[in-house]
Amino acid sequence: MDKRLLEILVCPLCKGSLQLAEDKQELICNLDRLAYPIQNDIPVMLIDEARTLTAEEIR
Numbered sequence: 524m525d526k527r528l529l530e531i532l533v534c535p536l537c538k539g540s541l542q543l544a545e546d547k548q549e550l551i552c553n554l555d556r557l558a559y560p561i562q563n564d565i566p567v568m569l570i571d572e573a574r575t576l577t578a579e580e581i582r
Contacts, residue, residue, distance in 0.1 A: 524543060524561060524564060529543055534557070536555050536570055537554050537555050539552055549561060550566055551580075553576075556575055557574070558575075558576055560574075
């Protein structure tokens with residue numbers, strides 16, 4: 524994923540910063556405990572498409 528794109532993307536729910544989890548191809552919002560999928564190098568920034576992080580996954 525392009526690092527410049529990562530710098531401007533924010534969580535659609537809280538507008539907070541996102542962390543890239545390259546191993547899972549997801550963008551992580553630690554504040555909302557959500558993981559947004561990246562499909563074909565395109566982040567899917569829909570709240571309904573995000574999965575909830577488990578307690579072990581929170582960084």
